Amino acid sequence: MRSASDWRSVVAEPPTAVGLLGGGVIGAGWAARFLLNGVDVRLYDPAPDAGRRLEEMLANARRAYRRLTLTPLPAEGRLTVVDALEAAVAGVDLVQESTPERLELKQRLLAAVSRAAGPETIICSSTSGLRPSQLQADMTQPERLAVGHPFNPVYLLPLVEVCGGAQTAPETLDRAEALYASVGMHPLRVRTEIDGFIADRLLEALWREALWLVHDDVATVEEVDDAIRYGAGLRWAIMGTFLTYRIAGGQSGMRHFMEQFGPALSAPWTKLVDVPELTPSFLDKLDAQSDAQADGLSVGELERLRDDCLVAILQGLRTHDTASGRTLAGWEQGLLARVDGTSAGSDGQPAGPLELVRREVPPEWIDYNGHVHESRYLQMFGDATDALLRRLGVDQAYVAGGHSYYTVETHLSHLQQLTAGERVRVLTQVLDQDERRLHVFHSLTREHDHEPVATAEQMLIHVDTSAARAAPVREPVGARVGALAAAHAALPAPRQAGRRIGLRS
Numbered sequence: 001m002r003s004a005s006d007w008r009s010v011v012a013e014p015p016t017a018v019g020l021l022g023g024g025v026i027g028a029g030w031a032a033r034f035l036l037n038g039v040d041v042r043l044y045d046p047a048p049d050a051g052r053r054l055e056e057m058l059a060n061a062r063r064a065y066r067r068l069t070l071t072p073l074p075a076e077g078r079l080t081v082v083d084a085l086e087a088a089v090a091g092v093d094l095v096q097e098s099t100p101e102r103l104e105l106k107q108r109l110l111a112a113v114s115r116a117a118g119p120e121t122i123i124c125s126s127t128s129g130l131r132p133s134q135l136q137a138d139m140t141q142p143e144r145l146a147v148g149h150p151f152n153p154v155y156l157l158p159l160v161e162v163c164g165g166a167q168t169a170p171e172t173l174d175r176a177e178a179l180y181a182s183v184g185m186h187p188l189r190v191r192t193e194i195d196g197f198i199a200d201r202l203l204e205a206l207w208r209e210a211l212w213l214v215h216d217d218v219a220t221v222e223e224v225d226d227a228i229r230y231g232a233g234l235r236w237a238i239m240g241t242f243l244t245y246r247i248a249g250g251q252s253g254m255r256h257f258m259e260q261f262g263p264a265l266s267a268p269w270t271k272l273v274d275v276p277e278l279t280p281s282f283l284d285k286l287d288a289q290s291d292a293q294a295d296g297l298s299v300g301e302l303e304r305l306r307d308d309c310l311v312a313i314l315q316g317l318r319t320h321d322t323a324s325g326r327t328l329a330g331w332e333q334g335l336l337a338r339v340d341g342t343s344a345g346s347d348g349q350p351a352g353p354l355e356l357v358r359r360e361v362p363p364e365w366i367d368y369n370g371h372v373h374e375s376r377y378l379q380m381f382g383d384a385t386d387a388l389l390r391r392l393g394v395d396q397a398y399v400a401g402g403h404s405y406y407t408v409e410t411h412l413s414h415l416q417q418l419t420a421g422e423r424v425r426v427l428t429q430v431l432d433q434d435e436r437r438l439h440v441f442h443s444l445t446r447e448h449d450h451e452p453v454a455t456a457e458q459m460l461i462h463v464d465t466s467a468a469r470a471a472p473v474r475e476p477v478g479a480r481v482g483a484l485a486a487a488h489a490a491l492p493a494p495r496q497a498g499r500r501i502g503l504r505s
């Protein structure tokens with residue numbers, strides 16, 4: 001199920017800085033996604049509590065990302081809350097407008113952005129349904145405008161619909177898509193400019209039916225939600241609607257399914273475009289039932305429940321390499337490429353130990369003693385080993401070809417304690433090697449310190465993975481291992497290297 005728009009192979013570098021207009025539900029979600037991808041954010045929102053709301057969203061997003069991936073995240077971008085539109089948009093790669101859904105307001109703001117931003121800046125609107133041709137009406141260089149319509153929570157849901165207006169340049173759409181993909185999103189090009197784009201057309205049809213069912217007392221809000229979440233809702237994340245029905249058609253396919261269920265479409269069961277009148281009593285009913293359904297949980301608690309379950313779904317889809325799980329895997333590959341790129345030496349054979357991992361210690365890693373749980377040290381050293389192997393050329397193609405290194409022995413030493421929020425790095429030195437073995441030593445230090453907090457000495461064996469036995473290293477990996485070992489031969493032997501565990505007299 002590989003779609004034509006598979007972004008895995010096109011993950012570009014994220015932008016350096018973005019300017020955001022509006023820091024509400026959507027704007028704060030954008031801020032969180034960009035900041036956690038290492039992008040600097042300049043936010044303009046005249047509301048006095050905009051900064052506080054953003055901090056709350058960011059706290060949720062940090063929590064979600066810590067659960068989402070074991071891949072080391074980059075250092076967070078810098079957040080600057082500015083007090084004028086011009087200060088938010090000057091010198092940034094992308095401006096994302098997420099202000100209230102009012103055409104005249106957005107037109108005015110986007111026109112002002114187009115005068116204040118540099119000529120290379122891409123300007124996108126988060127609008128749920130306004131047409132880009134209307135939005136770009138008063139802009140200078142309107143060819144830079146596109147709609148980038150995201151979904152709440154923006155920091156977790158990968159979809160962003162990208163749509164151009166009559167005056168939008170094709171390069172603007174390409175660049176917007178590349179920028180969004182670089183921060184882990186799945187851009188979906190809306191090729192025809194229509195009200196509501198693709199997703200909100202579908203969502204509105206469902207929403208209208210749901211309102212009718214509650215309005216006519218056919219079902220409560222909870223019963224409508226149950227009808228979705230216990231059935232079709234579970235399928236949608238995996239297969240959408242068409243692929244679901246293709247399966248339902250069995251061996252005879254979609255045609256058979258349409259023969260069976262097509263006639264019902266002309267009955268029709270639905271209320272089509274009618275909308276229930278939003279009278280005060282109908283709104284009271286919706287309010288009361290929705291509050292009862294929340295069952296005492298605060299909005300914050302509901303958001304965290306939603307995020308935890310989204311993380312679980314995304315991880316499940318990643319395991320099966322499908323739909324948004326594939327987007328997650330592509331994002332992780334991009335993160336690793338960035339880490340490896342930063343650590344690569346200029347001549348390919350640096351004389352000193354390699355710095356392969358940098359990260360902040362998250363609060364979830366702290367155990368009952370108040371410091372980092374010992375399994376996390378192995379995780380960080382494992383990340384360093386993986387990064388070393390990728391650097392030596394043990395990439396996806398090498399592994400797919402039936403070869404890899406397996407770790408067969410590890411000796412950890414804990415020398416100091418680490419607490420939440422500290423920034424650390426792993427320095428790695430090759431001690432020895434031959435055609436089947438690679439002997440490495442890792443030192444975990446605080447970011448600007450050389451004293452080891454913990455160390456790990458590891459023996460790796462090169463294997464033929466299909467035969468499941470040791471085998472000589474292949475080229476070009478073997479030559480790179482040899483060159484790195486030669487470059488590290490002059491380094492002093494680490495103090496902890498070669499120690500055994502036992503009582504010393």
Ligand SMILES: NC(=O)c1ccc[n+]([C@@H]2O[C@H](COP(=O)([O-])OP(=O)(O)OC[C@H]3O[C@@H](n4cnc5c(N)ncnc54)[C@H](O)[C@@H]3O)[C@@H](O)[C@H]2O)c1
Pocket residue numbers: 021022023024025026027044045046047050097098099100101102109126127128129149150151152
């Ligand atoms: N809420 C959703 O689920 C959702 C999903 C996708 C897209 N959108 C779209 O995103 C946009 C924002 O929606 P939202 O739900 O975040 O709204 P919101 O009301 O939560 O936030 C809007 C923010 O814009 C700020 N604002 C108002 N005037 C401004 C100005 N002149 N300059 C800068 N900021 C200003 C407000 O103070 C507020 O913080 C809308 O266009 C909406 O259609 C919303």
